[in-house]
Amino acid sequence: MPLKESEAIVLRTYPLGEGDRLVSFLDRQSGRIRGVARGARLPKSRFGSTLEMLAYIRIWYFERETRELVRLNQCELIESFMDVQRDYLSSVGLALVSEVTELALGEREAADAQFRLILLTARAIRTHGPSQVILAYFSLWTARLGGWLGPLDSCSRCTRALGVEAAFHSPGFAELYCAECRDNRMAKISNEALAVGRLALSGTLERLLKENPAMSSAKEILSYALDVLEQHIEKKLISRKTFETGESGIAEI
């Protein structure tokens, strides 16, 4: 049983047996992995607070060839997001990041870009609060890294450049169509929302936040990206609903 050491982000944990935890984590080198943390729910557990949602940790675990689950040996906290979770809507934002990652990534597929995206997103939520702009950036990039997002600047049928007028798409499907090529059943997406999406996919989150896009446009493109993600994972995101229900109280940034 080789002992492996890596950096990881805790995605989710579930109670297991009498005092254990089943832990889903993103290993920076090896991708999404599930393992058992023995005694993690017992008082004075050696895992302490290292298994909180989105905790950035150094992890040591044993891999067993014949078993799917690894055995966690030790964890050390590099960065905690417990402080961010004290705010209700921020915690829902982090839950959305965790849920999307858990469902969108295949097991043991290297995902260093997603790893960096999660840290960037969680740190931005800490600094700016759980804004739609940040979650739109995260969701668009997750869809792009998954290979599920096409270009946001041209019609997928006639390839005409979009950019002044609204575009159309079937909800859940990323392909965009111009007014000429659209089908009557398609939903409209505004050019302002697409402009936010293009900016998100062509630069940094910092630049996007500096542009201070309108809340309504960020919300529209976030909704488009989450529809695309839900279509691919074949599941409705639980935290999306919670986020959308509670978001009316978020301050505009």
Ligand SMILES: [Zn+2]
């Ligand atoms: Zn067209």
